[in-house]
Amino acid sequence: AQSVSQHNHHVILSEAASLELGCNYSYGGTVNLFWYVQYPGQHLQLLLKYFSGDPLVKGIKGFEAEFIKSKFSFNLRKPSVQWSDTAEYFCAVNAPNTDKLIFGTGTRLQVFP
Amino acid sequence: SAVISQKPSRDICQRGTSLTIQCQVDSQVTMMFWYRQQPGQSLTLIATANQGSEATYESGFVIDKFPISRPNLTFSTLTVSNMSPEDSSIYLCSGDSWSNTEAFFGQGTRLTVV
Numbered sequence: 001a002q003s004v005s006q007h008n009h010h011v012i013l014s015e016a017a018s019l020e021l022g023c024n025y026s027y028g029g030t031v032n033l034f035w036y037v038q039y040p041g042q043h044l045q046l047l048l049k050y051f052s053g054d055p056l057v058k059g060i061k062g063f064e065a066e067f068i069k070s071k072f073s074f075n076l077r078k079p080s081v082q083w084s085d086t087a088e089y090f091c092a093v094n095a096p097n098t099d100k101l102i103f104g105t106g107t108r109l110q111v112f113p
Numbered sequence: 114s115a116v117i118s119q120k121p122s123r124d125i126c127q128r129g130t131s132l133t134i135q136c137q138v139d140s141q142v143t144m145m146f147w148y149r150q151q152p153g154q155s156l157t158l159i160a161t162a163n164q165g166s167e168a169t170y171e172s173g174f175v176i177d178k179f180p181i182s183r184p185n186l187t188f189s190t191l192t193v194s195n196m197s198p199e200d201s202s203i204y205l206c207s208g209d210s211w212s213n214t215e216a217f218f219g220q221g222t223r224l225t226v227v
Binding site for chain 2: 034042043044090099102103
């Protein structure tokens with residue numbers, strides 16, 4: 001069965017620090033990968049996605065993620081976080097033709113000024 | 114991108130009662146889904162809402178507890194039946210289409226059962 005693991009449950013950073021959130025999935029076939037963000041009091045929004053092609057994907061607000069197939073990973077990065085990045089981040093995966101999203105447990109990021 | 118309106122945004126309900134959550138999309142979507150997000154946990158897929166036919170439920174979820182309707186391509190409802198405190202959670206709907214290749218989410222319904 002597909003599963004998604006996010007090892008960082010709660011991350012606390014100061015502004016301008018670099019961020020990397022881990023995401024690993026367990027599925028041997030071709031997958032589509034997503035990072036969603038949920039700002040306090042708001043609905044889930046797509047941050048970035050990977051379907052195929054360049055394994056380094058750039059998303060909104062300066063975020064990027066790298067798909068490493070050999071490691072079954074899709075880690076999220078940002079070189080310099082801002083206070084406004086405080087949110088919950090979810091990694092998700094689906095296999096083509098299923099449309100069902102399997103979510104990781106989420107990582108709560110707190111950025112202090 | 115599609116905009117999904119979900120209501121109610123929150124409710125407090127007595128145990129043993131039922132609550133119906135509505136989800137309206139501003140454009141036609143191929144697929145609609147219902148998720149549950151329990152406190153401190155991730156999103157768990159409840160079911161896929163199929164237009165004009167019975168929903169497809171994930172393991173651990175049954176139609177008698179979570180009846181779902183989807184009469185057309187832009188609207189779906191989820192009912193949480195015979196509620197107990199364990200049903201207290203955030204319920205979210207989402208939709209996507211083959212052309213969008215990404216899922217859009219409603220604002221969620223925060224349900225508290227007392």
